[in-house]
Amino acid sequence: MSDESAELARLLLKHEIEELLYREAELLDERRYEEWLELFTEDVRYWMPMRRNVPRDELEREFTREGTDVNWFDEGKETLARRVKQILTGVHWAEEPASRICHMVCNVQVLTAPPAGPSAEIAVKSRFLIYRNRVETETDLLVGKREDLLRRVDGSWKIARRKIVLDQSVLLVKNLTFFF
Amino acid sequence: MSDESAELARLLLKHEIEELLYREAELLDERRYEEWLELFTEDVRYWMPMRRNVPRDELEREFTREGTDVNWFDEGKETLARRVKQILTGVHWAEEPASRICHMVCNVQVLTAPPAGPSAEIAVKSRFLIYRNRVETETDLLVGKREDLLRRVDGSWKIARRKIVLDQSVLLVKNLTFFF
């Protein structure tokens, strides 16, 4: 395959992934949570560690560990589905009235070469700025990075794993009733 | 047309649209307002509704209605042109000295397939983060979504309609002397 067509393949893949991630943001902010859930594989791992302030030469201690420590999130699809179900009850007061949320997605990086076969997995990085405003003047801003593993299932990409790196140590918001 | 060339056409269109929207941001933030105005069709509708806090099952009441209610903006090109003219008088105190404004444009989605004919319309979604800083330390942050209808006029895209969804209810800034 020529260089240029290889480049083109990578570009088309990146476009495909961006459309997926923008679509995801659209579903979340339009509160279409059930459709959003369908973007994840059944065996998805959704992990958001906490962060510590440690000396520069001990940065391996910076993050709490998946599967071992207490994290902000460390779960699979079932728990995610319960979160969605809870919001839709209409009596989840923390989201009633519904927050006004905007997911700004930036710096989308596809780290894997376009896969040959129909079924495949690729690694993707992206960054988020989440703006939440609710009730009268309550406003939150959360910024950080995401590391996704995407898997092609029946011809469309699904999120099989997501690591969320929030750029905070003490969480500066009262709750996490939204998704990253 | 093969799948890939269809994909490619969509990609080229998205690129074209991104360049337009980035160009727009450039013109605004460089205070080249008259050039910015030229990006709009003569019959443009520029609409920014207000938002209410309502129960999750009554979200149809969330937005004020275009053409009926009082909105933040609900106007055509003539009024937009007057806003531009006002800023350029040099005695529009709210923009004197000129604010330092940055339009961050994200999540650009082209919702329509690339049109066949020379004249056509496409629907585009994008998101904005507007940072305004002025005088000494005055700083505002506005985040939300845009829904544009673009029309090809004489071979170049123009904005024929823009809906702005700001993620606030009580407006947290003192005035709206800038554009979305």
Add this chain to the structure above:
Amino acid sequence: MSDESAELARLLLKHEIEELLYREAELLDERRYEEWLELFTEDVRYWMPMRRNVPRDELEREFTREGTDVNWFDEGKETLARRVKQILTGVHWAEEPASRICHMVCNVQVLTAPPAGPSAEIAVKSRFLIYRNRVETETDLLVGKREDLLRRVDGSWKIARRKIVLDQSVLLVKNLTFFF
């Protein structure tokens, strides 16, 4: 060269540049400063002017001048390298413990047509939102624009010149121990 293939060439170039700028953000936020330095040419000019509030018809006085006035930054690679070295000492208290920083890069514009020859220079604009959070709750937000001159060196793009336009007059953060 046909229109479409010209379009495609521009698109591929933009993709290449976006990957470079996203890669840069990745290196910075993962604190891989020495790799980051390698993205710059030996003769790079790194300039961040200060901004004044002036009447709209005297905007030529808005920025401090490169090479003449005192600026926020006005330097070459040697000084940049010293900044990096300082952070890595582990006793640069302003970055100890390490800040949690996120560079959101938006509105990437390639202003030059794709160059024919192997060695070439292109002009690129982009916008940044830098979120810094450190120690417990200390949080900063900086937003603005970058104007880069990129030069192809041994087949890869390097930054030969960067102008940073921060949308602030009084700097609202206590120090600039990070990079733009």
Add this chain to the structure above:
Amino acid sequence: MADGRSGSLNGLVDVDNGVVSREIFVSEEIYRREQERIFARAWLFVGHESQIPRPGDYLVSSMGEESVILCRDREGGLHVFLNSCRHRGMKVCRYDEGNTREFTCPYHGWSYATDGALVGVPYAKDAYGEQLDRSRWGLVEVAQMVSYKGAIWVTWDRSAPPFLEYLGGYKLYLDLLLDAWDGREGGTEVIGGIHKWLIPCNWKFPAENFSGDRYHGVSHRSVDMVGIGPSGKGRRDMQERNEARWLDVSFPELGHSMIAFLRKHDSPIAPAYQDAPAVADYFRRCEEDRKRRRGEYWRLFGGPGTVFPNTSPLARQPRTLAVWHPRGPHQTEVWRIYLVDADAPPEVKDFLRHYYIRYSGPSGLTEQDDMENWNYAHKASRGTIARRFPYNYEMGLGRATRGFEDHGLRLPGAITDVTAANASEHNQRGFYRRWRQFMDASSWSDF
């Protein structure tokens, strides 16, 4: 200054000499005292009946710093309640408006009927037995309420005088906003959507500006250059104004005031709205009808004004009502509604709606500059040295007259004719005279 809670305000407000200290705009102590002595005692505007037409309709509004619920009970009666649960204070209604049978608290589930009664208490019998006296624990309701031509006014103070007495002779001027343009009583309605936004300044900057500031033309010079008026030029249609007598009307003992205009005896109806024939026709017809209905009083028309303390009618197009809610000494939250004749034709309502939007509020070409000026006037008045230099309110001192009469037309209030002078600060002085009275009086009986 002396401690704002108890001390007197001597020397801070001297309206006789037209000087007012900057302290009253920037001092924390004075601000806290305003909450106790003004906003907890005065009559405040909370909404319009057309915003809650049906039983069970509610609108969450604001009184001073606090959230209140304006609602219509199942019999159609109006109520205004503090939006806070009696049990642990939870904000019982976090929606802006809607229709409901009850307000159920999301913390422990106490529920209140639309008349404020505590009707639901989980485990009432088992947990409280006979102890809890529900009649004492309903929602906190205002002490007095009046709906005047659709505009709803309330006060927390049962010893406050009745609203019409509080309004006094100002009634004639408030009617200019609330009556239909053709002179019928009432007949105005709110068109949908409340402009709500924050301004970084003390609430008195906008309150005094609307009370009668004809003097800040330079603020709006850019609009005059650009032209947004209903006939395409300037800010407004000027002819009828230019042919009229300009009157600054104040009720210093009440604090209310308005910018008013009085047409010449037998002056014709001035042309207006030339851009929009349908609108021009409508208003011409209204003027004729009003003339017939009101006789000599037809000659009177209004502009901006302020009902003490913080409600500002604007009695001409764009016809609006603004409330300046205090949000700390250095911030104000504005709520702005827009009024039209309920039975005006759609094209007229639409034309006016567009005019409102381009004129008023944060997106209004005119008022954007007011916000900028109030913001930086406030900010530049906070410093140690600045606070030593009072503001100047001398304009037109001693020119006011009582018992105004013009060709047999009598107008109430203390009136300064500024037709020649162009402007005065007569109304602002009246506003601060009343402000001083509220702040000094420890109870309504001291007034």
Add this chain to the structure above:
Amino acid sequence: MADGRSGSLNGLVDVDNGVVSREIFVSEEIYRREQERIFARAWLFVGHESQIPRPGDYLVSSMGEESVILCRDREGGLHVFLNSCRHRGMKVCRYDEGNTREFTCPYHGWSYATDGALVGVPYAKDAYGEQLDRSRWGLVEVAQMVSYKGAIWVTWDRSAPPFLEYLGGYKLYLDLLLDAWDGREGGTEVIGGIHKWLIPCNWKFPAENFSGDRYHGVSHRSVDMVGIGPSGKGRRDMQERNEARWLDVSFPELGHSMIAFLRKHDSPIAPAYQDAPAVADYFRRCEEDRKRRRGEYWRLFGGPGTVFPNTSPLARQPRTLAVWHPRGPHQTEVWRIYLVDADAPPEVKDFLRHYYIRYSGPSGLTEQDDMENWNYAHKASRGTIARRFPYNYEMGLGRATRGFEDHGLRLPGAITDVTAANASEHNQRGFYRRWRQFMDASSWSDF
């Protein structure tokens, strides 16, 4: 209110009649007084030994508003120091945790050993000569410290009573958290990661809620509908609770309290954790062992509670310890640790960890709604009118008994049996009785 520093709180807190003024939640003066009279004098929780196992280990923690260093010196001794240099106040340790030989100040380089001694002073001899008395300038250390079953408690006040006396009869209930589930003394450990987050409300909202609020079921209705419990339904496994007597246990003279449950005499072990056989087995075995070890006391199990002022054990799954650090009158920073039996099998720890995360803290389906309610209960209580209406704490007034006994089992404390009533505010009243005592007493000798 009277000046919060010196004035009495008469009328603000009347627990005998079950009313408490909103002032104590929103007033700046009262908040400042709390810092002096409560947080500078009471016993506070700062961490758990399992967080700093080795010599030189340290954890930066918090006491009231201030940062402190909890560390283990080179001999393994425990210390808690104010995290501020004695020279110019620099925060000497800006890391969260680690291991060190010294804390060196980044401003001028004074360094302190892990026992707090000032061991390094640049140019000591040349610049200070003999002047500087290092023994007087070591890190500021707490006046008293106790490690009780791994939980470390400290106070700044040397005249405070010894910890066990401060704890009093509450020991029995705190043990429900700190002892292993099988009844052995101690044997619990913290699993990694401290949840730290900010809530926009006064610190007393969560403190009183955990002290014994059985009444806020409506807050968590959505979770009950969705189901997150260890057996897949509801919030929790309910059977053993449903079969038990419900006891609100308070020590009004100490301020501590807990929601407790007492199984019926010879009731069997209720099934639980049906989703996870391994976990179900583990707990069944633990229950049996505890039964053997504790005899009748096996019947007692706990829920949420509060050790006055701001430490809240939750003695059942999810088994946690929360500290509500004041951050101004209107903000609280929560620190939350999670406890497990140190020698529970990995799959049990993992199961519980998942349960913690989905139940507790800002990402917990249950507690997310608590934060929302505390936020808006606080916000709606700040206004001038709101502050005139006290909160209601009447529930179950006068139902408490002392000397509780059930089939020969004696339980300490003033106890209200709410099995039939479902809930009471007995514990909250005890909390505010003690709060009032702290705020009125000028020193420990006045208690």
Add this chain to the structure above:
Amino acid sequence: MADGRSGSLNGLVDVDNGVVSREIFVSEEIYRREQERIFARAWLFVGHESQIPRPGDYLVSSMGEESVILCRDREGGLHVFLNSCRHRGMKVCRYDEGNTREFTCPYHGWSYATDGALVGVPYAKDAYGEQLDRSRWGLVEVAQMVSYKGAIWVTWDRSAPPFLEYLGGYKLYLDLLLDAWDGREGGTEVIGGIHKWLIPCNWKFPAENFSGDRYHGVSHRSVDMVGIGPSGKGRRDMQERNEARWLDVSFPELGHSMIAFLRKHDSPIAPAYQDAPAVADYFRRCEEDRKRRRGEYWRLFGGPGTVFPNTSPLARQPRTLAVWHPRGPHQTEVWRIYLVDADAPPEVKDFLRHYYIRYSGPSGLTEQDDMENWNYAHKASRGTIARRFPYNYEMGLGRATRGFEDHGLRLPGAITDVTAANASEHNQRGFYRRWRQFMDASSWSDF
């Protein structure tokens, strides 16, 4: 502490024993009192003549918390005005610098000439008649102003002593900054661009640090390791320093101080700027000229210092003047200008400019760490317990001498020779002695 407005500061500042309470850095009351007693009375620096060379030039500057306009009238006279309109307080000039004939207020259009006179009042005659006495309503001007060698100093207090008396013997040291490097009087200029930025700490942290903190080398260890000096190593060229006597010079009765150096009698000119021959030549020539002009005084050179209260010269390269503007007790806004010999060759100016940028301010490798330390020293001093433990200023207590003499060279001030000691806190003690005096004195006559 006692009420900051009236109470005495006894016990808070005890410079004789070298202890200063943390209260004075973090207390709101003390901060407010500082605004009244220090910033409204002391001489403050507002700008340099080279920043406004031509008639009509203006620069918006700051005095304490307030914005002021420094401008040159049409006759070239200098003025400093409060940047607030006398009518309603609007900030009349919202630009940073420029040239103008008048300042026109954007609210109502009052306009002021560059000498502060109220020259334009819309509708003056019609609206005000003869009432408005314009002479009383010009811009508020400072009470005294002095331009000393291009540096402009002002005070709001007419009873303040003349500037040169206020400066006293410190003149000799301030000249080290303001005179040309070759010893000619004056001859320095500002190079374009003012660094302005915010630091989250009390203004006294930087003021005392610059007054004479030789002790915080550890703060800058990373720069010493990396090397940014003009000869490529360390922070600075050290040789001339290393060969000199180190003197901490303070005027305790005035509050001014500086770190100074005195070359050995007939020591040669030390090599410097080895990276840049042109610069090395320039400074060698300057040193020779200065030697010729100043004789023995050539031996004296300076470092950082502070003119009480908040102006800090740095008399060596990078040669700067910093002003620490208070912005509340917990925040400081720094304004920093950079000085060069007006007639130095371009390559010298360019070399120094680069050195400034990499050394100073928020982007300066050296000072970045100062900001971090001031930030967290302040933050860790705010708590209830922290405020009970004073800072330590004992270093070098009792070592100061008056009437310093070295080979016939006399130096004014109380001087501590720290050549052997490396550092002292002599200058800081002098700063706080004066601070105490300002805070206790109710007027200049009490000094």
